[in-house]
Amino acid sequence: MTERITPELIEAGRRGYELDRQHVFHSWSAQEKITPMTVIDAQGSWLWDGEGQRLLDLTCQLIYTNVGHRHPKVVEAIKEQADRLCTIAPQHANDARSEAARLITELLPQDINHVFFTNGGADANEHAVRMARLHTGRHKVLSAYRSYHGGRHMAINLTGDPRRIASDRAADGVVHFLPPYTYRSYFGSADEKQEAERALGHLRDTLLLEGASSVAAIILEAIPGTAGIYMPPPGYVEGVRQLCDEHGIVLIMDEVMAGFGRSGRWFAHEHFDVEPDIVTFAKGVNSGYVPLGGVAMDDEIYATFAQDPYPGGLTYSGHPLACAAAVATIRTMHEEGMVEYARRLGDQVIGPRLEELKDRHPSVGDVRGAGAFWAIELVKDKDTREPLAPYGQTAPVMGEIVAECRRQGVLPFMNMNRLHICPPLNILEEDIVFGIEVIDRALRIADESIAG
Template sequence: MDDQQDVSRRTAEEQVPGFGSVEEARSSASRAYELDRKHVFHSWVAQGAFKPMVVTAAQGSHVWDGNGDRLLDFSSQLVNTNIGHQHPRVVAGIVEQAQRLATIAPHHVNDQRSEAARLIAERTPGDLDKVFFTNSGAEAVEHAIRMARVHTGRNKILSRYRSYHGATALAINVTGDPRRWANDRGTEGTTHFFGPFLYRSAFHATTEAEEEQRALQHLQQVIELEGPGTIAAIILETIPGGPGIIPPPPGYLRGVRELCDLHGIVMIADEVMCGFGRSGHWFAIDESGVAPDLLAFAKGVNSGYVPLGGVAISARVAETFEERPYPGGLTYSGHPLACAAAVATITAMADEGIVENARRIGETVLGPGLAEIAARHPCVGEARGRGVFWALELVTDATTREPLAPYAGTSAAMAEMMAECKRQGLLPLMVSNRIHCAPPCTITADEAREGLRILDEVLKIGDSYTV
């Protein structure tokens, strides 16, 4: 990675990639915004007051907005552009595949799906050597749960509070954050439990070791009271992302694995957000030394260049379907364009040391830098994360840990900080009372430092709201 890359904002003479001039880009953006507001129905928002930002172009770690201004993308959009924007090898892979075979039905073999499956299986932990491809992370979760239910002959699914697994009917029911509330009818056989989160411990723990032990005792009790023989699977985001980027204590996932083995429960790792380099490892679960029975992935597998997700399947679960048909399928499972993008992405990540770069940036720039920021700003209660996957927990009072915005809501302070971030050329992800820092795994050290410098300035707004 070239740490000398210029990270300044657009000068008056700079062109927007793909456009002849800034004026041309602005004209295109104006037309796009007009049509969007007239015809596009957006997710998770009330439509009337919504004023989305236009993105006209992207390159590397940057995007250009409708005014032609360049912003450092500290969100990786929805934490999925792991390889950065417009990586030439991925773009070339898609173009080449489109010229040769743009689409084919999933019951036929296509070489890109076969190669993508091989590359994924080589990197997944344990014996997860079979891959079922989906179009998204939510579908991956849906199918992982379906596999677990058929494999065990049981129905119930346990998942933790402070989690997000997708917005389809079953995936939203196993989700443990407020996006579930309006969609949950209590009919999907799901039960929630508390996972470890020391900063806001549900177990009155004061140390990470206590939090780990008490969280595992709580899960064991939930299993016993729900009835072990009724539980098909426990699904966990290896590192919960949307609800706050909450790395588990060192032995927690091993403890979950042992509980699953004890009771014949399938362990599903949801690596949709934290997989493919995001945590500084190919998969976040690698750090624990644990192998799940099923692993759901999407997002970073091809950085979202073409929609793709999937389930990596252990030999034990796969064996269930050797003689028994799997009751599910998708028209676009293993789509050639999506799989070609995955092949190009994974190959580039390996060749260019992108996973290692994510780990190095986390250890040498983001981790230390965010810790220094937390120490300087009274509004920062905690900085936590791995690799290029971090969150700042913002509070009005460091003693009471009162959030700077309500759970599942926002506040004037958060809105002001988001506006100032954009004004200074930074695009982070803000969720409730948190600022998520999740730049591409390809980000340079200089770019990461520039993002931290802007955050350091912006957090002065948050400080003004503290007691």
């Protein structure tokens, strides 16, 4: 692979960086305060930065390259599709979209048989809410704090983390509720059982006070992602399903980040005994090789639009290149046993080693996750659980930790006071062990910062 990293490629990367700073507007950023890392190549679990340094990618970028970078089977499928049918308008049937829909619905509950394809996760969540509203004739939607559902107008209102605040006008029928989060309980719970009971009681009260008969949907991340990869306690998700059934509310499971093997199951809601009415997805469905998302709906919701038109659509819905990539990704994940492998990695490699970090480092307050989906939460004090910086902020030491990891050849995902460990589902065991060892060494910076 190193033979691909030539002086010419490095020079092209430098030119790309110059043009980026002149012309590119970046997401979620103060434009003149950033120095984006240039990437000039990527393969498998590794990428190469603008100076040719090799980095282990524990971010999967924005947690979507589930089969790794440049998987040959997916790349070849895109090439073959481009040679045959590069694009076609969504009103026409094409075999790539049809096969992608079949493969996706085969992974879901038996009564989910139809997919509306979108360009990404935010689109999917907005259309899921629209479908729920039209199906129920109601308007309100409940969403949890400490969640993320996308950056579009409605999706950012659905979002529960601080990124919504600048754009949130609380005017589109969205009501937020407190989620269960055992490590930082909002309910003063002593254990997971109590947390589930109290969080469900809070949600029940919210429905009562808002008027359950006015609520179209509850949208949940089965395992919240950028909000902290915190697992709902046993019984909670099942309790939400029961509340939805009791009040005729649509349950939307946002599987945009956690779906397609990330948690060691094909979908994260499989960790719980529930069947959603709608599942939204994106990211891992084709490892992000071409933008794609979707809304998978059960037969009852589909029937609402069987005779009356659905008032929505997208120019690139089910784009052939994106769907060909999805078909290849799902088949490859089956053939190579990636979901089962990710589950074993989480249970036997990542989880145990992160627990050792927690025991060894005074700055590590909690570690949690499943499959290839993990978080290390950093604190100033293990007893009080005070985070390294107030909620919604990032302490400077976090940047120092990431810089040290990069210096040693590892790229972790950082959010607020957490490091997220989210490698490709097919990462070699020795590579993930190397990555955790580097993080172990870099965490000494956090330990020293809290020691004064």
